[in-house]
Amino acid sequence: MTEKELTEFVNALEQFKAKVTSSKAASRKFLVELGVVTEKGNPRKNYKHLCIPQEQG
Numbered sequence: 001m002t003e004k005e006l007t008e009f010v011n012a013l014e015q016f017k018a019k020v021t022s023s024k025a026a027s028r029k030f031l032v033e034l035g036v037v038t039e040k041g042n043p044r045k046n047y048k049h050l051c052i053p054q055e056q057g
Contacts, residue, residue, distance in 0.1 A: 001009070020030045031037045036047045043050060 020026055032039055037043055
């Protein structure tokens with residue numbers, strides 16, 4: 001990978017990160033689409049061992 005390709009890739013990742021972390025809803029939507037959490041926000045079976053910050057009520 002050339003320096004130019006690496007720079008373009010890093011920029012694309014930074015843009016995607018900004019989009020996904022722009023709001024709580026965008027973050028949750030990303031995790032649901034990825035299959036890490038359910039629509040209700042519960043971790044899926046394969047990801048129950050992960051530390052995903054939960055809202056404190």
